[in-house]
Amino acid sequence: MHVLPQGPSRPPPRRFRVAFLDSHPETPTARTFRFSTRGTDFQYRSNQAVRLVLPGVQDPWGPARSLSLSSSPSEAGHISVTVRLTGSPFKEALKGMKPGDEAEVIGPLGDLLYDPSRNSVFIAGGIGITPFRGMMRYAADTGASRSIVLLYSARTPEEFAFRAELDALVRQHRQMEVRYTVTRPRESKMRWEGRTGRIDEPWVRSALDGMERPKVYVVGLPGMARDLLGVLRDRLGFAEEDLEYEYFMGY
Numbered sequence: 001m002h003v004l005p006q007g008p009s010r011p012p013p014r015r016f017r018v019a020f021l022d023s024h025p026e027t028p029t030a031r032t033f034r035f036s037t038r039g040t041d042f043q044y045r046s047n048q049a050v051r052l053v054l055p056g057v058q059d060p061w062g063p064a065r066s067l068s069l070s071s072s073p074s075e076a077g078h079i080s081v082t083v084r085l086t087g088s089p090f091k092e093a094l095k096g097m098k099p100g101d102e103a104e105v106i107g108p109l110g111d112l113l114y115d116p117s118r119n120s121v122f123i124a125g126g127i128g129i130t131p132f133r134g135m136m137r138y139a140a141d142t143g144a145s146r147s148i149v150l151l152y153s154a155r156t157p158e159e160f161a162f163r164a165e166l167d168a169l170v171r172q173h174r175q176m177e178v179r180y181t182v183t184r185p186r187e188s189k190m191r192w193e194g195r196t197g198r199i200d201e202p203w204v205r206s207a208l209d210g211m212e213r214p215k216v217y218v219v220g221l222p223g224m225a226r227d228l229l230g231v232l233r234d235r236l237g238f239a240e241e242d243l244e245y246e247y248f249m250g251y
């Protein structure tokens, strides 16, 4: 496996042509799209983002969107993005792509870099799970041995993307754990006996309990991410170098 060693340096962003491979649903409102990177030298670190450009798409906000990669650098030959489907012209064009259709990616972008030498708490709100799927796959594929606890919230149990894969990773890797919480259980038809309610200070504290020198990563919509970063800095005393975060602007 040829994977860039994880570290603070990042390859400079460039523009690459990629070919659409396939797509599949993750939840009723989210879908994963895979693109071939064969024949390009696109490289990224776990787990950066790209600007995905669909040339020619007529969209009031233009033909490009910033998207975290949901793939891991350890998965050779392709990248994937996982998006919330909103009906925007960009998303409809993405849904309509046929195998072999060309797109462009500008990247890699972003500073959300997994540090395998530290214990980690990953905090994901909704579609903010995307880079963490890549990080957990990367940790599994590269034999990272530090603890990872993922706190993952979604409105309903149906909306947990990658649930089967995450649960399988946890079964295979004793140092990984996923804790789920559902914020709108009444909107669901699925039975849910797990935790309900938002990600809050006591729940974050419980994930950190007994963890040595943890690094905490927060990804989600700006309101949720800002609130939790406030808790981590002001109430739990985290310094900036122990935090990594990404705001999913645009919803």
Ligand SMILES: Cc1cc2nc3c(=O)[nH]c(=O)nc-3n(C[C@H](O)[C@H](O)[C@H](O)COP(=O)(O)OP(=O)(O)OC[C@H]3O[C@@H](n4cnc5c(N)ncnc54)[C@H](O)[C@@H]3O)c2cc1C
Pocket: 049, 061, 065, 066, 067, 068, 069, 081, 082, 083, 084, 085, 086, 087, 088, 089, 090, 091, 110, 127, 130, 131, 246, 247, 248, 249, 250, 251
């Ligand atoms: C670093 C990063 C990573 C992201 N990763 C993901 C991901 O993995 N999956 C995912 O689904 N989304 C991700 N997003 C969000 C994504 O870029 C889009 O913004 C989002 O998917 C909405 O696009 P849309 O076409 O569905 O919606 P649209 O409503 O068409 O919005 C498209 C764009 O227009 C802008 N916009 C809309 N309304 C206004 C307004 N009133 N004023 C100003 N600007 C406006 C938004 O900023 C948005 O970028 C990420 C965003 C960032 C910044």
